[in-house]
Amino acid sequence: MPLTLTVFAASPDEGRGLARDMGVRWALEEAGLAYDVRTLSFAAMKQPAHRVRQPFGQIPTYEEDGLILFESGAIILHIAQHHAGLLPDDPDGSARAIAWLFAALSTVEPPIIARSMAGFTIRDKPWYGEQMALLDDQLRVRLTDLSRQLGDAPWLEQAFSAGDLMMIVVLRRLAGTGLLEEHPNLAAYVARGEARPAFQRAFAAQHALFVAGREAN
Amino acid sequence: MPLTLTVFAASPDEGRGLARDMGVRWALEEAGLAYDVRTLSFAAMKQPAHRVRQPFGQIPTYEEDGLILFESGAIILHIAQHHAGLLPDDPDGSARAIAWLFAALSTVEPPIIARSMAGFTIRDKPWYGEQMALLDDQLRVRLTDLSRQLGDAPWLEQAFSAGDLMMIVVLRRLAGTGLLEEHPNLAAYVARGEARPAFQRAFAAQHALFVAGREAN
Numbered sequence: 001m002p003l004t005l006t007v008f009a010a011s012p013d014e015g016r017g018l019a020r021d022m023g024v025r026w027a028l029e030e031a032g033l034a035y036d037v038r039t040l041s042f043a044a045m046k047q048p049a050h051r052v053r054q055p056f057g058q059i060p061t062y063e064e065d066g067l068i069l070f071e072s073g074a075i076i077l078h079i080a081q082h083h084a085g086l087l088p089d090d091p092d093g094s095a096r097a098i099a100w101l102f103a104a105l106s107t108v109e110p111p112i113i114a115r116s117m118a119g120f121t122i123r124d125k126p127w128y129g130e131q132m133a134l135l136d137d138q139l140r141v142r143l144t145d146l147s148r149q150l151g152d153a154p155w156l157e158q159a160f161s162a163g164d165l166m167m168i169v170v171l172r173r174l175a176g177t178g179l180l181e182e183h184p185n186l187a188a189y190v191a192r193g194e195a196r197p198a199f200q201r202a203f204a205a206q207h208a209l210f211v212a213g214r215e216a217n
Numbered sequence: 218m219p220l221t222l223t224v225f226a227a228s229p230d231e232g233r234g235l236a237r238d239m240g241v242r243w244a245l246e247e248a249g250l251a252y253d254v255r256t257l258s259f260a261a262m263k264q265p266a267h268r269v270r271q272p273f274g275q276i277p278t279y280e281e282d283g284l285i286l287f288e289s290g291a292i293i294l295h296i297a298q299h300h301a302g303l304l305p306d307d308p309d310g311s312a313r314a315i316a317w318l319f320a321a322l323s324t325v326e327p328p329i330i331a332r333s334m335a336g337f338t339i340r341d342k343p344w345y346g347e348q349m350a351l352l353d354d355q356l357r358v359r360l361t362d363l364s365r366q367l368g369d370a371p372w373l374e375q376a377f378s379a380g381d382l383m384m385i386v387v388l389r390r391l392a393g394t395g396l397l398e399e400h401p402n403l404a405a406y407v408a409r410g411e412a413r414p415a416f417q418r419a420f421a422a423q424h425a426l427f428v429a430g431r432e433a434n
Contacts (some may be wrong), residue, residue, distance in 0.1 A: 051362075055366035056359065067309045069313070077315065092284045103273070127348070145274065149272035
């Protein structure tokens with residue numbers, strides 16, 4: 001059986017590559033691995049049949065010869081540790097790249113998610129503006145630290161790795177907010193990732209799926 | 218040089234083992250590894266000398282023979298992948314345990330952090346109660362899913378792993394909120410982790426450091 005991912009049947013991001021399968025698709029393309037997808041509706045994601053694969057009723061999942069994995073970070077790490085192309089060969093460099101993968105998910109993404117959650121949970125509340133300004137400031141602290149660390153380098157460590165992949169996937173969620181553009185080196189970093197052929201193949205695949213789903217309805 | 222962690226000189230949790238070094242200390246104890254600590258003030262954490270180790274100016278960091286790591290998840294994974302005691306021997310079981318480690322940090326912890334951040338950023342705002350109720354409800358969705366998955370099992374997979382360790386570290390941040398107690402199996406799961414001798418040694422070490430620091434001032 002080929003390697004299979006579950007993905008949204010109709011991604012709420014409308015094909016912009018912001019759903020959590022995007023990073024996994026990108027990692028698979030960097031590693032040169034073919035894969036199939038199985039699409040799920042929002043209702044199907046919350047059913048017991050999918051919760052066996054994904055206890056929180058989310059996408060993506062990854063299936064390979066009887067192994068079922070969830071959490072895009074874990075899936076990307078699994079691909080990176082079993083195939084060339086996403087981690088340096090030296091053990092210390094590899095550990096550093098993995099630290100950046102965790103930093104993307106555990107330090108940089110949470111304030112980005114908090115901000116986007118507020119965008120749809122409290123948009124109609126009178127305190128929306130003040131709360132959003134607080135959340136923006138919390139996020140700016142992280143972005144400033146990340147920008148300082150990256151400096152003029154192309155990638156976070158010596159060469160592109162799964163850590164950059166995850167960080168760029170996370171930063172792409174800021175598209176349209178203007179916050180990324182406050183740090184031109186971070187905006188250029190994201191653009192550098194998006195220019196990679198593997199990114200472009202992954203982006204095209206999820207976009208084509210979204211368009212096909214829309215045309216079928 | 219012995220393995221060395223950086224930790225808070227005066228932990229804001231007052232020795233309750235809620236700072237991010239707790240999970241790393243626990244993992245080191247499970248693996249039977251000795252370590253030294255270097256304490257840092259809040260001011261020192263934000264200085265360039267520490268940012269070389271930790272770009273976001275936080276603790277803990279991990280130093281071992283020239284390798285410097287940050288992010289507690291990455292450090293715990295590094296320990297788990299290099300020493301016995303924290304991951305199953307079979308590769309698929311190991312990958313599943315690592316998925317839980319990511320789930321703890323990327324799916325369960327963010328709504329816990331969002332809630333505790335609100336506790337000190339908006340406590341004096343008129344909308345505090347309503348916003349907190351929203352954040353509590355978002356967190357309850359995750360806790361309900363986790364509780365359903367755990368069921369009557371002692372651990373998330375067949376045996377205690379780094380995934381349980383990380384999840385229990387994350388859930389301990391809910392102490393005093395009453396939210397954990399809404400799911401007796403999760404409260405028992407945390408207590409089961411806290412009863413492990415390795416947890417108790419790690420807890421005692423960080424607590425003793427806090428007490429010594431307080432007495433010195």
